[in-house]
Amino acid sequence: MKERLDVLLVKLGMAESREKAKALIMSGIVYVDGDKEDKAGTAFLDTSVIEVRGSTLKYVSRGGLKLEKAMTHFDVTLEGKVCMDVGSSTGGFTDCMLQNGAVKVYAVDVGHGQLAWKLREDKRVVCMEKTNIRYVTPENIEDPIEFSSIDVSFISLTKVLGPVKNLLKEDGEIVCLIKPQFEAGREKVGKKGVVREKSVHLEVIETVIHYALSIGFSVLHLEYSPIKGPEGNIEYLLHLKNCQSEGSSPSMEVNPEQVVAYAHEELSAGR
Structure with missing residues (x-):
């Protein structure tokens, strides 16, 4: 069988x-x-x-592979930086940050009891479980954040980017995961919560990018995630930079249509 x-x-x-x-x-x-x-x-x-063959998974969850791709493709450097992992769950992103030189990581999640034990025990990790990022203020943390990842579910990034921006240093960076199943309207989500249409993927990416620009981010890069989400949803990695001063950092040219096409071509066969 x-x-x-x-x-x-x-x-x-x-x-x-x-x-x-x-x-x-x-x-x-x-x-x-x-x-x-x-x-x-x-x-x-x-x-x-x-x-x-060879060494087994180097992060506590496969989420670390998503951030690893972003760091490689977007030329992100975390050496010596204070970071935040929004939607930390088991801590794959947190683990990846630490292994790439982060000196401190705030692991934020609305759930509890999910963060891997080795990360809970790591003095560089501040475990902020049972915490909704929408209500975290600079007074709740000890440091301005230099880099943040965002990997959240059942909520649109348009509800989360603003609160995270308020915690970032000027010129701080974000890599966020765009999940079409949580950005598209219900009528555009198929069975088992899967969004398959390229047109919907393109629409939600452009909506998130437009919103990010409207609140003072510059858009640096866009790529597809190397790993599908639950039930096989294709997801996307968006790289943003915090621009406190208007016009301080112009956006790069990104091509959502091309990225969506590549994603569907590469991830369409049972991955």
């Missing part, structure tokens, strides 16, 4: 969960019958020879 590769990894004890299995697969270290496989949804016989 054939089963998905991520399911097989869990069954074989090579990963603790499907989430971690997908992260291993995306890392390019999973081999089936001697061939590297990078699609979690590809089905194989349970008699196949499956190997995990």
Whole structure:
């Protein structure tokens, strides 16, 4: 009988969960019958020879791989910086920040008990669980934030970007994850909360970019996330810079239509 590769990894004890299995697969270290496989949804016989070669996932969750791509493609440097991880959950982004030189990370999440134990124990991490970022003020934290990631669900980025901007230093940067399923109107979201239409993806990206510009951000880069969200939603990484002074940092040219097209081409087959 054939089963998905991520399911097989869990069954074989090579990963603790499907989430971690997908992260291993995306890392390019999973081999089936001697061939590297990078699609979690590809089905194989349970008699196949499956190997995990090299080091396992270097972050506490596959979310770290999303930020890693942003840092690489957007030339983001975190060495010596005070950062914030909005929607920290298990802490994949936080872990990535620390491993790339952040001296302090505020891990903010409305939930509780999710942050990985190794991060809770790390003195560089300030765990702000049961905390809604919309109500956090500069008085609630000890430091101006130099870099923030935003990975939130069930709320539009247009509700979150303003509060985070208020915590940023001038010229501070943000990498936020645009999730079409939480930006589009209900009538545009399909079964199981999946948004498949390119036109809707383009629409929500342009809406978020327009809003970011309207509140004083400059837009630096746009890319698609290397990992799909729950139920297979394609998501996008947007790189912003805080411009306290009008005109201090002009926006770069980004091409949402091209990014959406590439995303659908690269991630359309069972990833």
